[in-house]
Amino acid sequence: MTIKLGVPSKGRLMEKTFDWFADRGITLTRTGSEREYAGAVGGIEGVSLILLSAGEIPRELAAGRINLGVTGTDLVYEKLALWDQLVCPVEELQFGHADLIIAVPQAWVDVDTLDDLDAAAAAFRTRHGFRMRIATKYHRLVRDFLRGAGVADYALVDSQGATEGTIKNETAEAIADITSSGETLRANHLKILSDGLILKSQATLWRSRTAEMEDTDRATLADLLAKLG
Amino acid sequence: MVTRSETLAKAAALRALFEAQGAVVVEPPILQPAETLLDLYGEDIRARAYVTSDALRGEQMLRPDYTLPVVQMHMSHGAEPARYTYAGEVFRRQERDPARANEYIQVGYEVFDRLDPAAADAEVFALIHDAMRGLPVRPVTGDIGILTAAVAGLETTQRRKDALMRHLWRPRRFRALLDRFSGKTPVPPTRAALLEGDVACDAPAIGLRGRDEIDARIAALREDAAAPPLSGGQVALIQSLLDIRETLPYALSQLRDLAVDLPAIAVAVERVAARSDALAQRGIDIDSLIFEASFGRVSMEYYDGFVFGFRATARPDLPTIATGGRYDALTRLLGRGGEIPAVGGVMRPGLMLELEAAQ
Numbered sequence: 001m002t003i004k005l006g007v008p009s010k011g012r013l014m015e016k017t018f019d020w021f022a023d024r025g026i027t028l029t030r031t032g033s034e035r036e037y038a039g040a041v042g043g044i045e046g047v048s049l050i051l052l053s054a055g056e057i058p059r060e061l062a063a064g065r066i067n068l069g070v071t072g073t074d075l076v077y078e079k080l081a082l083w084d085q086l087v088c089p090v091e092e093l094q095f096g097h098a099d100l101i102i103a104v105p106q107a108w109v110d111v112d113t114l115d116d117l118d119a120a121a122a123a124f125r126t127r128h129g130f131r132m133r134i135a136t137k138y139h140r141l142v143r144d145f146l147r148g149a150g151v152a153d154y155a156l157v158d159s160q161g162a163t164e165g166t167i168k169n170e171t172a173e174a175i176a177d178i179t180s181s182g183e184t185l186r187a188n189h190l191k192i193l194s195d196g197l198i199l200k201s202q203a204t205l206w207r208s209r210t211a212e213m214e215d216t217d218r219a220t221l222a223d224l225l226a227k228l229g
Numbered sequence: 230m231v232t233r234s235e236t237l238a239k240a241a242a243l244r245a246l247f248e249a250q251g252a253v254v255v256e257p258p259i260l261q262p263a264e265t266l267l268d269l270y271g272e273d274i275r276a277r278a279y280v281t282s283d284a285l286r287g288e289q290m291l292r293p294d295y296t297l298p299v300v301q302m303h304m305s306h307g308a309e310p311a312r313y314t315y316a317g318e319v320f321r322r323q324e325r326d327p328a329r330a331n332e333y334i335q336v337g338y339e340v341f342d343r344l345d346p347a348a349a350d351a352e353v354f355a356l357i358h359d360a361m362r363g364l365p366v367r368p369v370t371g372d373i374g375i376l377t378a379a380v381a382g383l384e385t386t387q388r389r390k391d392a393l394m395r396h397l398w399r400p401r402r403f404r405a406l407l408d409r410f411s412g413k414t415p416v417p418p419t420r421a422a423l424l425e426g427d428v429a430c431d432a433p434a435i436g437l438r439g440r441d442e443i444d445a446r447i448a449a450l451r452e453d454a455a456a457p458p459l460s461g462g463q464v465a466l467i468q469s470l471l472d473i474r475e476t477l478p479y480a481l482s483q484l485r486d487l488a489v490d491l492p493a494i495a496v497a498v499e500r501v502a503a504r505s506d507a508l509a510q511r512g513i514d515i516d517s518l519i520f521e522a523s524f525g526r527v528s529m530e531y532y533d534g535f536v537f538g539f540r541a542t543a544r545p546d547l548p549t550i551a552t553g554g555r556y557d558a559l560t561r562l563l564g565r566g567g568e569i570p571a572v573g574g575v576m577r578p579g580l581m582l583e584l585e586a587a588q
Contacts, residue, residue, distance in 0.1 A: 081324045106432030110446045112419040115405075122395060123446060124438055131268075132438075140324065143276055150402030152395065167436040189432045194419065 001213070002048045003220045006060055006069035009037050009051035013203060016095045017070045024228050044227065046220035055079075057206075062086040064211035067221060074100050074178060074201035078138045087206045091228060096203030098178040100138055102145075102196035105167060106189050113195050114149045117174065121153040124173065135159035135172035138198075142176040145198045164188040231582040236334050239578035240316040243336040243360055247314035250356065252338060255313045257298035259320075263288035266297050269562060271398060271530025277322040291320035296531070296556070296573055297563075299339050303571075304564045310342035316578075329548065330579070339573035341560070346570045347500065350535045350555060351507035353574045357539070357551050358513060360576060364584050366539040366550050370477070371524030373397075373554070374497045374534040375484065379470055382493020385410060385459045388449060398530050400523070407467065412458035423447065424454050466491050473522040477505050480520035504535060525554060533558045535572065541584055550584070551576040 007028060008014045018028045027042035028049055039049030050066055057071035058079040070093065076083050104111050111120050121132040132154045136142050139156050146154065159166055159175070164184050166172040176198065179185055185192065205228070213221065248254060263280050267290060270278070279291040292298060295315050303311055316336040323329045338356060340349045358368065380393045389410050396402040408414040422428055434440050466487060473483050481502055488495045501520070509515050525536035534555030541547045553574025561568040 082327065105435050105438075107430060107434045107440070108438065108443060109428045109430045110423060110443050110450065112423075113417065116420075118402075119392070120438070120442075120446060122392075123442065123449075127442060128437065147276075150396060150399040150405070152399070170437045173436055173438050189435055 001217050002046050003068065003213075003217055003224065004048055004050050004066040004211075005041065006050045006052050006057045006066040006071075007039070008054040008057070008070060013054055013070075013096055014051075017093070017203065020093050020095070021228075026224070026227060044220070044224055046216065047224060058083075058087070061206055061208040062210065064208050067208055067211045067213065067217070068224075069206050069208070070203055071206065072096055072098065072201045073204055074098065074138065074141070074199055076204075076206065077199065078141050081140075086209055088209055090205040090207050090225065093203040093205060096201075098180045098201045099197055100141060100176065100178055100199040100201060101192045102134070102142075102174060102176050102198065103164075103179075103185050103190040103192050104174045106191045108191075111193070113193060114146075114151055117193060117196075118149075118151040118153070121151065125153045131155040132174065133157045133172040134174045134176055135163050135166040136176035137163070138176060138178075141198055149195075164190060231579055231586065235582055236579040237316075239582055240334050240336045243576060243578055244314050244316040246356065246360060247312070247336075247338045250312060250338075250352075252312040252314035255299055255302065255315050256317070257292065257295060257302060257315070259292055259318070260289045261292045261298055262286070263290040266290070266301070269297060269531060269559065270294075271528065273528050273530075274321065277324075279320050279322055292318075293321050294319050295335060295337050295575065296339065297559070299337075299573075300556070300559055300571065301563050303339075303341055303569075304560060304567060307341065309569060310340075310344065312341075313339045328546075334578055335575045336578055337573060337575035339571065341569050341571045343570055345507075346534075346555070346572070347503035347507040349570070349572050350504050351511045351513070353553055353572050354508060354535075354537055355511035355513055357537075357553065357574045357576060361539055361551060361581070364550070364581060365542045365544075365588070366584070367519070367542050368537060368539050369519045369521050369524050370535070370537045371521050372497065372501055372535055373525055373532050374500065375470070375494055375522060376526070377533065378494045378497040379467060379491055382491055383459065383463055383467075385463070386453065386456050388453060389456075389459065398526060400526055407459070407464050410459040411461060411464050416454070420450070424451055462490075470494075471523045473520070475520060477501075477508075477515045477518045477520045480522070481505060484522075500534070531556050531559045537574070541580070544584070547580055547583075548577070550580050 007017050021028050025043045028039060030039050032038045037051040039051050041047045041049050054071045055075055057069040058076045060066045061069045062080050080086050111117055124132045134154050135157050137160050142156060157172055163175050163177045267275055267278060274293050278293045280288055282288045299313055318332055319335050320332050323331045338353060340353055342349045376397055380390055383390055393406055396406060470487055473480050484498045488498050505515050525532055532554035536554035538549045539551040540549055555572040557570050560571050
């Protein structure tokens with residue numbers, strides 16, 4: 001058996017993860033052709049690299065099919081109910097910073113807080129005959145947040161990408177999405193509610209609480225974590 | 230461990246009790262159209278319904294309860310008066326507590342009868358009370374109609390009453406609104422600037438919510454800012470009302486005292502009195518029956534009058550064993566012009582067997 005380390009399979013998240021491990025003496029590399037999702041681990045024995053979509057890493061950790069994985073806090077909280085019983089955060093990696101926020105059109109000068117959003121939603125429902133639509137892919141997190149804040153008369157609509165565009169396209173009236181610099185929001189004439197921060201997320205190394213390990217794996221894991229810590 | 234077949238046998242026995250009362254057995258389909266029904270549930274059930282779809286029939290949900298499908302059926306072709314009973318699975322997503330079932334058996338009884346609402350309330354409660362006999366459970370009663378009457382009777386603007394009414398189901402939010410309307414919470418600076426007219430915006434109007442809607446809300450906010458604050462006395466009355474938790478006779482005398490200063494609740498209070506008499510006639514010991522004014526506020530969003538629940542005395546971890554209430558307004562919503570006073574209740578035979586087994 002080996003310790004399986006799940007890492008995002010593409011983009012900046014993968015590169016930054018490789019750099020972070022390299023700084024600690026562990027070299028992660030992709031092998032084979034550019035399109036093949038295979039990798040190798042140097043600097044330690046008994047660890048194998050699994051390249052996965054960042055969105056699938058929470059599920060794989062929870063199922064115990066990988067021992068360690070790098071993915072955002074947002075994805076773990078959204079996808080795993082009772083996440084703290086399934087995975088445990090090992091290290092925050094200090095990149096991939098992003099905030100999950102609620103944003104509305106800048107033209108809504110009367111809406112600055114969740115309180116305003118709630119009142120606007122009530123009026124909207126009366127006027128249009130349906131609930132104010134909030135586009136997001138973070139259904140659970142957004143629903144819990146809005147329930148806690150006592151916002152009513154909204155409906156979540158699913159948006160798996162280009163969420164900022166849904167308002168202009170009139171498929172939603174507000175959005176709940178991840179933003180790092182806020183540039184995309186501004187470019188789409190949106191503003192963040194002053195109390196609309198749902199979650200601060202960053203790339204994090206997680207350990208599975210459910211993965212089975214042999215004694216040699218345990219030693220390998222301890223050795224690896226010592227190098228990383 | 231209670232098996233499924235034991236639960237089904239218990240459910241059949243409970244349903245037979247209602248059939249003996251002349252109730253017609255109904256079996257609404259497990260798959261229900263989500264678009265028409267889902268919106269009528271409170272947000273707790275709405276968020277927990279399993280929704281799926283097919284290309285032909287659109288969004289469908291696994292029934293999260295029986296009451297709505299039964300009301301819909303009755304309103305479209307039921308004869309009056311009517312009594313219905315049913316037993317079967319309901320489905321609710323669980324996202325926090327793996328110990329809670331996401332599929333369980335409910336047995337219920339629904340009464341559509343114009344003649345004597347107090348007697349119908351007592352009938353439903355007493356039948357479920359009898360079915361619970363011997364189990365370590367304690368009933369609690371309440372009345373949403375008292376709360377709505379109290380809010381409707383406040384000396385303040387209609388807009389504020391509407392806002393409070395909307396959040397009757399969310400105690401924290403309701404409290405925050407009372408604080409804001411009574412001037413206890415200061416106006417946030419962004420709101421103050423908006424009211425002063427100091428907000429410049431050259432952003433393009435995008436989306437479905439138009440400029441006129443934004444202007445209408447600003448006008449409403451200005452109007453609200455000019456309205457006198459809700460008096461401390463009125464807030465205190467609402468608070469004393471919400472704090473009532475007594476045996477029914479004592480609760481009634483407190484409610485009558487409150488009705489002196491809050492005359493708008495008088496009619497609703499007399500409904501509680503009539504119900505209390507009807508319950509006594511059915512043999513319920515009202516001297517030990519708890520009335521809790523805020524009962525049902527969190528999770529029973531379609532009830533608008535009498536509400537009740539039976540909780541396990543020594544098992545606070547268990548969900549409510551039986552619940553029910555009056556839902557006249559729902560019949561109006563699903564009635565397409567018609568309406569009829571209606572009251573019903575459901576029991577969970579699985580939990581009842583679990584309690585029996587522990588005895």
